[in-house]
């Protein structure tokens with residue numbers, strides 16, 4: 001167990017914000033997590049993963065919890081699929097690489113998404129037409145009040161776009177310890193999103209490895225590397241508007257990109273932000289990525305408050321121009 005008082009959070013958030021936590025505890029087993037539970041009954045706490053979807057806007061007056069539960073184990077292996085049970089602290093992209101090395105498919109479109117396995121199940125990470133809920137079978141957790149284990153099947157997780165029960169009714173109530181994913185032995189490529197098909201080298205047979213390489217190339221060309229420039233990936237969610245609002249917008253902006261979804265039409269917030277003139281611009285040390293306006297960046301030494309101010313200004317501008325509310329995907333602490 002790692003237990004640090006007055007801990008600098010710089011290494012624990014990809015935005016590169018140097019906030020201070022009263023205490024930081026990292027546990028490496030379910031047993032160690034149970035030992036921590038009495039400490040968090042009277043004190044505010046925050047469970048973090050890879051810190052790739054967080055913005056600290058002030059010092060954290062409480063306990064930051066982090067899992068170090070590792071391991072990948074095959075728990076079911078049939079002719080057409082394989083289930084793997086993975087510790088919450090494994091790096092998500094290492095898991096994707098592992099599945100491809102094993103000849104499995106299903107996770108390749110989710111290549112290079114930053115963060116850890118526990119957060120993949122809380123956040124329902126997604127990219128290029130696939131969401132992790134499509135792979136999840138079970139999420140194992142520990143109740144942070146009683147220490148009792150509880151296993152959620154995928155239906156009980158109530159997944160939606162970047163949404164789950166762990167971000168809603170059960171927010172901060174359970175810590176994810178292991179996630180079981182189901183991968184396929186027969187490859188069905190998902191190539192219809194955006195420019196994946198165009199980017200594939202058409203001389204080669206399409207394999208999960210080729211899709212992974214292509215997605216890594218697309219992401220690297222648009223998304224800044226947090227090791228070089230602090231950021232948390234998409235800062236905002238893409239809003240879903242009803243058909244009436246969509247028709248109004250399309251009439252005014254005929255070239256507007258959009259995706260039909262179950263409950264309406266999804267409009268890319270990055271496009272709206274760009275239309276407002278924010279792409280590549282900044283407010284002090286908080287900037288808007290010049291290649292993908294959905295991503296806010298730390299231009300060097302920004303405070304969380306500066307990033308938040310840029311976020312609020314952009315939301316207001318988007319509302320003024322489009323009468324559509326956009327909201328952060330990143331957890332603002």
Ligand code: EPU
Pocket residue numbers: 126127128129193194223232233234235236237238257268269270271272274279291292293294329
């Ligand atoms: N667009 C612009 N200007 C911009 C950014 C985007 O016009 O500055 C337009 C693009 O031309 C395109 C559309 O908006 O027509 C969509 O852009 P893109 O394919 O880059 O995807 P996105 O909707 O902006 C979402 C996810 C990303 C994910 C990509 C690819 C959210 C909040 N973000 O972005 O996820 O990688 O799709 O699937 O849903 C993340 O969550 O951190 C993340 C990077």
